[in-house]
Amino acid sequence: MAAAEQTVSKGASLLAVYSLGLGIPFIIAAFAIEPFAAFLAHFRKYLRRVEQAMGALLVLTGIAFLTGSINQMSIWILELFPVLGRIG
Numbered sequence: 173m174a175a176a177e178q179t180v181s182k183g184a185s186l187l188a189v190y191s192l193g194l195g196i197p198f199i200i201a202a203f204a205i206e207p208f209a210a211f212l213a214h215f216r217k218y219l220r221r222v223e224q225a226m227g228a229l230l231v232l233t234g235i236a237f238l239t240g241s242i243n244q245m246s247i248w249i250l251e252l253f254p255v256l257g258r259i260g
Contacts, residue, residue: 236242250257 233242236245
C-alpha cells in the first residue's frame with residue numbers, strides 16, 4: 173500500500189504509522205513486566221488451583237465438542253445476540 177502512494181513522503185508516513193502500531197505494544201509490555209512479576213509473586217500460591225480449574229474447563233470443553241453441545245450453545249448465543257450473526 174505504501175509503495176502505491178503518489179509521493180515518497182506519503183508512503184514513508186504510512187510505513188511509520190505501521191511501525192508504531194507494531195512497536196507500541198512491545199514498549200508497553202516492557203514497562204509492564206516489572207509490575208506483572210510482582211503480581212505473579214503474590215499470585216503464585218493460587219497458581220495450582222487456577223491450573224486445576226483451567227484443566228477442568230479444558231476437559232469440559234472437549235466433552236462439549238464430542239457431544240455436539242458446542243453447536244447447540246452457538247445457536248443459543250446467536251438467538252440471544254442476533255447481531256453476532258452479522259459479524260464476519
